[in-house]
Amino acid sequence: xxxxxxxxxxxxxxxxxxxxxxxxxxxxxxxxxxxxxxxxxxxxxxxxxxxxxxxxxxxxxxxxxxxxxxxxxxxxxxxxxxxxxxxxxxxxxxxxxxxxxxxxxxxxxxxxxxxxxxxxxxxxxxxxxxxxxxxxxxxxxxxxxxxxxxxxxxxxxxxxxxxxxxxxxxxxxxxxxxxxxxxxxxxxxxxxxxxxxxxxxxxxxxxxxxxxxxxxxxxxxxxxxxxxxxxxxxxxxxxxxxxxxxxxxxxxxxxxxxxxxxxxxxxxxxxxxxxxxxxxxxxxxxxxxxxx
Amino acid sequence: xxxxxxxxxxxxxxxxxxxxxxxxxxxxxxxxxxxxxxxxxxxxxxxxxxxxxxxxxxxxxxxxxxxxxxxxxxxxxxxxxxxxxxxxxxxxxxxxxxxxxxxxxxxxxxxxxxxxxxxxxxxxxxxxxxxxxxxxxxxxxxxxxxxxxxxxxxxxxxxxxxxxxxxxxxxxxxxxxxxxxxxxxxxxxxxxxxxxxxxxxxxxxxxxxxxxxxxxxxxxxxxxxxxxxxxxxxxxxxxxxxxxxxxxxxxxxxxxxxxxxxxxxxxxxxxxxxxxxxxxxxxxxxxxxxxxxxxxxxxxxxxxxxxxxxxxxxxxxxxxxxxxx
Numbered sequence: 001x002x003x004x005x006x007x008x009x010x011x012x013x014x015x016x017x018x019x020x021x022x023x024x025x026x027x028x029x030x031x032x033x034x035x036x037x038x039x040x041x042x043x044x045x046x047x048x049x050x051x052x053x054x055x056x057x058x059x060x061x062x063x064x065x066x067x068x069x070x071x072x073x074x075x076x077x078x079x080x081x082x083x084x085x086x087x088x089x090x091x092x093x094x095x096x097x098x099x100x101x102x103x104x105x106x107x108x109x110x111x112x113x114x115x116x117x118x119x120x121x122x123x124x125x126x127x128x129x130x131x132x133x134x135x136x137x138x139x140x141x142x143x144x145x146x147x148x149x150x151x152x153x154x155x156x157x158x159x160x161x162x163x164x165x166x167x168x169x170x171x172x173x174x175x176x177x178x179x180x181x182x183x184x185x186x187x188x189x190x191x192x193x194x195x196x197x198x199x200x201x202x203x204x205x206x207x208x209x210x211x212x213x214x215x216x217x218x219x220x221x222x223x224x225x226x227x228x229x230x231x232x233x234x235x236x237x238x239x240x241x242x243x244x245x246x247x248x249x250x251x252x253x254x255x256x257x258x259x260x261x262x263x264x265x266x267x268x269x270x271x272x273x274x275x276x277x278x279x280x281x282x283x284x285x286x287x288x289x290x291x292x
Numbered sequence: 293x294x295x296x297x298x299x300x301x302x303x304x305x306x307x308x309x310x311x312x313x314x315x316x317x318x319x320x321x322x323x324x325x326x327x328x329x330x331x332x333x334x335x336x337x338x339x340x341x342x343x344x345x346x347x348x349x350x351x352x353x354x355x356x357x358x359x360x361x362x363x364x365x366x367x368x369x370x371x372x373x374x375x376x377x378x379x380x381x382x383x384x385x386x387x388x389x390x391x392x393x394x395x396x397x398x399x400x401x402x403x404x405x406x407x408x409x410x411x412x413x414x415x416x417x418x419x420x421x422x423x424x425x426x427x428x429x430x431x432x433x434x435x436x437x438x439x440x441x442x443x444x445x446x447x448x449x450x451x452x453x454x455x456x457x458x459x460x461x462x463x464x465x466x467x468x469x470x471x472x473x474x475x476x477x478x479x480x481x482x483x484x485x486x487x488x489x490x491x492x493x494x495x496x497x498x499x500x501x502x503x504x505x506x507x508x509x510x511x512x513x514x515x516x517x518x519x520x521x522x523x524x525x526x527x528x529x530x531x532x533x534x535x536x537x538x539x540x541x542x543x544x545x546x547x548x549x550x551x552x553x554x555x556x557x558x559x560x561x562x563x564x565x566x567x568x569x570x571x572x573x574x575x576x577x578x579x580x581x582x583x584x585x586x587x588x589x590x591x592x593x594x595x596x597x598x599x600x601x602x603x604x605x606x607x608x609x610x611x612x613x614x615x616x617x
Contacts, residue, residue: 132309134544137588139551140569144314144581147573148321220434227436228555232570246438250559253442254450254457264439272434279430 022284029280035273043090052084092241097222103161112172138163175207209285216278220271371579380583391564398487406495414503429493441486441559458561503534543599
């Protein structure tokens with residue numbers, strides 16, 4: 001039993017190294033990785049270097065970037081520092097999105113794995129259940145959840161998590177359907193491995209490449225959803241985030257483009273970096289798809 | 293035909309499940325509907341609250357409330373708004389057309405332009421435009437739709453002054469029927485375009501990928517070999533196949549298109565279902581919320597059915613085979 005697990009681990013190591021080599025040769029993917037690391041560094045180390053309170057009024061309101069006596073990226077309608085907001089707003093966005101993405105991975109992969117592995121009525125039931133969530137407009141449903149319960153970061157993560165999982169569930173199911181009748185799975189079955197062992201230790205690791213790609217995209221969608229909810233005024237009003245900044249500054253944006261542009265760029269770059277990384281992983285594991 | 297009948301029956305079952313899910317969610321929420329109702333009329337003493345509970349059946353067991361709600365929906369009654377004191381169906385029917393107009397325009401624009409660009413770049417796989425398309429697809433997906441919308445407003449309304457900032461009609465508008473349609477069309481440009489941008493590049497990437505594949509397939513080689521002109525080969529034989537994945541994805545993504553519309557309607561103050569839902573959320577107007585969620589699900593199901601029909605028109609194999617996978 002143990003021997004087999006170690007064996008399959010060793011077999012996985014070589015393709016992983018090979019994939020990493022392909023990944024670092026992909027300029028766009030490396031660019032994405034650099035942007036993402038940059039965003040994370042800015043969010044978590046930025047406050048140490050640029051020690052400004054984003055909620056404090058520091059200068060006259062609506063000063064453009066480069067104005068004398070104003071902060072580097074200007075001030076918003078109350079005179080708060082936009083740069084400080086961009087630096088400090090990331091942590092809420094990233095945390096909420098990360099928790100949501102983990103929840104999505106958990107729900108999506110569990111449902112997809114069970115449906116694909118057992119087939120029959122289990123598959124039927126679970127896929128019909130999935131369809132209910134595909135029929136509901138995701139953002140509207142999360143909005144309702146956040147509005148009905150408290151808009152805390154946890155509620156927001158849950159609200160995002162429970163609507164974005166169907167795609168991952170379908171993909172996991174498809175991978176399980178593809179893999180479950182292959183030789184190595186049959187071999188495990190023949191030596192009497194439990195269903196759980198086969199599902200999570202044998203099939204799931206082999207389904208990882210496409211799932212990781214999907215996960216980076218889901219993470220991007222979760223960031224966008226957090227931003228949408230905050231923009232619509234359903235974020236946590238006490239937790240500054242990029243989406244919240246844009247939402248708060250919307251009434252005055254025609255006279256102060258910088259107040260929405262910089263947080264918007266921050267969201268855009270973060271989601272873009274995740275998509276680039278996802279594409280890179282996809283190409284690395286499946287060189288045939290290159291350039292598509 | 294039978295396949296479609298089964299689909300319709302299944303869709304109805306799905307709708308029932310959606311209603312139950314939404315209703316349960318709203319019942320689970322903390323807070324008392326009677327207080328919300330009483331708040332609107334400005335009274336709050338216990339006797340009035342009790343009277344309201346009695347009147348709206350809020351004291352009944354959950355299953356009875358759910359049953360009576362489902363029964364009412366089945367007869368086309370979505371209840372009455374707490375806030376407007378108006379039937380929900382009236383509110384929705386006033387707001388659904390602007391949303392359909394917005395989403396429909398964006399979708400058709402994204403599909404047609406997307407396929408056009410996809411086919412164009414597929415015929416020149418290694419050109420600069422092909423690479424630019426890949427970049428654009430990523431940018432389109434990564435850009436928050438409110439951000440795109442606001443930037444477009446800054447450029448086209450504020451700097452250039454070409455399009456209105458928001459709304460669906462000019463407040464001071466006067467003119468005949470045709471002019472009023474034009475007025476709506478001018479207001480529609482930016483919202484529809486920002487929504488379409490989300491999907492345009494993605495559709496063109498999809499159609500490009502399938503076009504590349506089809507152009508290398510045997511039947512295209514045969515068509516070329518028998519001396520058909522390149523135009524006929526590309527537009528008559530290959531295009532059909534490039535359209536199928538786009539239609540599939542567009543149909544599947546319709547729910548997410550509605551989500552995008554919700555944000556776009558807020559950005560541009562477009563008087564659609566999204567705005568109605570948004571206001572209902574803020575006012576905790578449960579009947580309107582339930583109604584909008586229900587109607588959105590109906591829209592998504594209708595589009596899914598239409599996608600099925602379009603498939604059958606494009607791809608004869610599905611028509612002959614009966615049911616599709």
